Amino acid sequence: MTFRAGEWKTVAGAGFGVALLGLLAGTAVADDALKLRELSPNGADVCFGRVYDAAHLKAHPKQKVARIFFYYGHDPVSRPNEEPTANAETSYNGFLTTTVRGAKAPQWAGGWCNHESEDGTSGPIRCGMDCDRTMASLKVDDKGRLVVTDVSADLYLDAGSEEELGKAEYDRQALGSEDDNFRLDPMPAATCKAEFARIDPIDPALGPPLRERLKPDQAFCYGRDYDAAHLASHPNQLTQSIRVFRGPVELASYASGGDVANWPDGADIAVSVTTRLKSGKVTQTYSCQGEADQWRCAASSKMSDFSCDIAQKEIFLKRGANGTMMLANPNSSLAIIDLCSKASDGKTKSDDKVYRLEPMPQSACAP
Incomplete structure (x- = not known):
């Protein structure tokens, strides 16, 4: 019998205060999900994406991201698992996935995307994450493309990772210095769902949870x-x-x-x-x-x-x-x-x- 590290998760539980804060924040934005008409004029789930060709990547050696997709809508990542159905709904409404050069599978992050104005109906769009981190800022240009900025190099890493990992390993795992200011084309929602499905492909032989x-x-x-x-x-x-x-x-x-x-x-x-x-x-x-x-x-x-x-x-x-x-x-x-x-x-x-x-x-x- 063999045991491979990483196949079984031992996750520490969040403290009550953190969990309650997340619940309250999630409740506040869940009612506003899909209200950003700049992204989704009819309130439907929408997808934006881009796959960079070899010529672009050669001209931008400090850009690690070869594929990037942004999905605004209902959770495209989760699927039936072992958690109670009462926990199935997520309050996230924005999902970003990237695949860096040479990687076999994408990484992803989810957050709450809303206008930054006090009334929540105007101004820049910011997608926030847990622990008051920023996933990205969004705007739609005059050609209908989604401009994604303020993407942090440590998007997929924990706070303080540079000190914990050391500079060399941090630089290897973090995004590159040119991984920002992406311009993504509108795509069918099914395209984003297929991309997110690459993160952890379903094994049909496993059957229901x-x-x-x-x-x-x-x-x-x-x-x-x-x-x-x-x-x-x-x-x-x-x-x-x-x-x-x-x-x-x-x-x-x-x-x-x-x-x-x-x-x-x-x-x-x-x-x-x-x-x-x-x-x-x-x-x-x-x-x-x-x-x-x-x-x-x-x-x-x-x-x-x-x-x-x-x-x-x-x-x-x-x-x-x-x-x-x-x-x-x-x-x-x-x-x-x-x-x-x-x-x-x-x-x-x-x-x-x-x-x-x-x-x-x-x-x-x-x-």
Whole structure:
């Protein structure tokens, strides 16, 4: 079992004040979405873009951007994922994507685009981002082209990245000194949607998200049993058998306190493992929430007592191809070892990091 960094996200949550501020700002601009008649006279989603040819790029060696598209309208980036449907709508109304020379995929940023005047109906158009950053300033020229200015070199980087990365790496990741003052031609909205789809192409084999496959009132069972040949070829793997399931106990817990509108947030799952080290299986409960394209599940003490705080012990679930489920255990958070022992500190040291699990009859997950 291999684990590739970057495939599983461990995202820190925003503080309540920051989250509330973003919510209030988003609410304020959501009602004004698509009101910029200079960009969209009829209120429909619009697209502007440009692909630079070799001659232009040769004449502008300090311009890194080879492709650039701006989309004003409803979110072209997000698609059905594991987050509750209540969180599906974004308040952004402006989306910028660029592909630099030699890159295989675009990068993108989203923001709120509005007039800077007090009444919000006149003056320059500024697209702001979180943390009071500017994504771009916009205007339409007399030929109907969108002029995009004030694009910062660190558009896709965190504040303070130059100090953190060092000058050489910062210069490599940042946009170039000539990456500004773009003039983009009007294009069909479908062109922008296709460009944004290049950022993270959909794999049809993955099918619907887990939150759609697995219903709030539905029991399920996924697992895998490793044979002698597999274990012989993976001597550092401790797991002989693993099950991930929701049964009567987990269903009753959600029925008594869960919010179906926010499914899968608050869903309990159980994970049973049998290892080479112990006879019999050990079962641990986790409480999950949807986060991007995964379920983030923190160990819970609901069903057992612990001498330590196990809430930081997290596993991650993702949909796999052809109806399978992937489980990641990057930080020693499965009960293959004592979760309160020193052996559970830090990253998983054994070859028990990622599992590909098959759907099984519910009887295979019986206690």
